[in-house]
Amino acid sequence: MNAEEKVKEYWERILRMQAESDNMKRRTEEDIAKAHKYAxxxxxxxxxxxxxxxxxxxxxxxxxxxxxxxxxxxxxxxxKMFITTLEKFGVEQLDPxxxxxxxxxxxxxxTIEDKAVKPGTVIQVLQKGYLLNKRLVRPALVxxxx
Numbered sequence: 001m002n003a004e005e006k007v008k009e010y011w012e013r014i015l016r017m018q019a020e021s022d023n024m025k026r027r028t029e030e031d032i033a034k035a036h037k038y039a040x041x042x043x044x045x046x047x048x049x050x051x052x053x054x055x056x057x058x059x060x061x062x063x064x065x066x067x068x069x070x071x072x073x074x075x076x077x078x079x080k081m082f083i084t085t086l087e088k089f090g091v092e093q094l095d096p097x098x099x100x101x102x103x104x105x106x107x108x109x110x111t112i113e114d115k116a117v118k119p120g121t122v123i124q125v126l127q128k129g130y131l132l133n134k135r136l137v138r139p140a141l142v143x144x145x146x
Contacts, residue, residue, distance in 0.1 A: 054075055058079065092130065093128055094129035110143045112144075114146075
């Protein structure tokens with residue numbers, strides 16, 4: 001092997017090593033970006049039952065006659081503020097009522113015969129679903145028309 005062939009071989013090695021280094025750097029940066037983007041996932045999952053309970057409290061007392069400034073108003077405002085805060089951090093609420101069933105975002109608990117709506121339509125939401133930066137944290141629990 002002459003000197004020019006050796007130089008060419010070493011140059012190709014250097015280029016491959018540089019490409020591998022660049023790829024590793026890019027993958028590491030992507031991994032770090034994903035870690036930052038989805039770091040809140042476990043924390044958000046722990047907060048969701050609190051939102052569920054606030055919504056249940058509002059539903060349980062929604063039909064009661066109440067004056068302005070009651071406890072129910074306070075709970076409603078707290079829930080609204082809680083959801084607004086989560087939205088600032090990339091949390092999106094899924095409330096698929098009257099939408100087509102999507103198995104990637106919804107979990108069907110039951111199907112019910114309902115002639116008033118098209119088959120495959122969500123007719124009741126038992127528990128809302130949530131996304132964190134477009135990634136599913138919890139699917140919506142729904143009842144679907146058949």
